[in-house]
Amino acid sequence: MDEKIYILGAGGEGQVCADTLIAAGYKVSGFFDDNEKLIGKETMGIRVLGHIFDAKKADGLFMISVGNNKTNEAKSFQRIRGTY
Numbered sequence: 001m002d003e004k005i006y007i008l009g010a011g012g013e014g015q016v017c018a019d020t021l022i023a024a025g026y027k028v029s030g031f032f033d034d035n036e037k038l039i040g041k042e043t044m045g046i047r048v049l050g051h052i053f054d055a056k057k058a059d060g061l062f063m064i065s066v067g068n069n070k071t072n073e074a075k076s077f078q079r080i081r082g083t084y
Contacts, residue, residue, distance in 0.1 A: 005060060008032050010031035010033040015043060056081070
């Protein structure tokens with residue numbers, strides 16, 4: 001697959017998602033996370049590119065891994081759109 005894949009959330013769930021994608025033969029192009037301490041650093045050798053809001057500048061596919069409740073997912077979509 002040539003399309004870039006990004007993961008929203010670089011915490012534990014994001015790392016599990018990245019591990020699963022890598023095991024399936026995909027390349028993860030980066031993480032987006034709102035934790036200031038992670039931005040610019042690497043997790044699992046994958047760079048945290050910016051805040052979740054910054055994901056709207058990226059072109060590719062996105063996997064949301066910011067928690068398992070709908071509130072967190074809705075906030076991620078709102079941040080990308082700039083409405084949160």
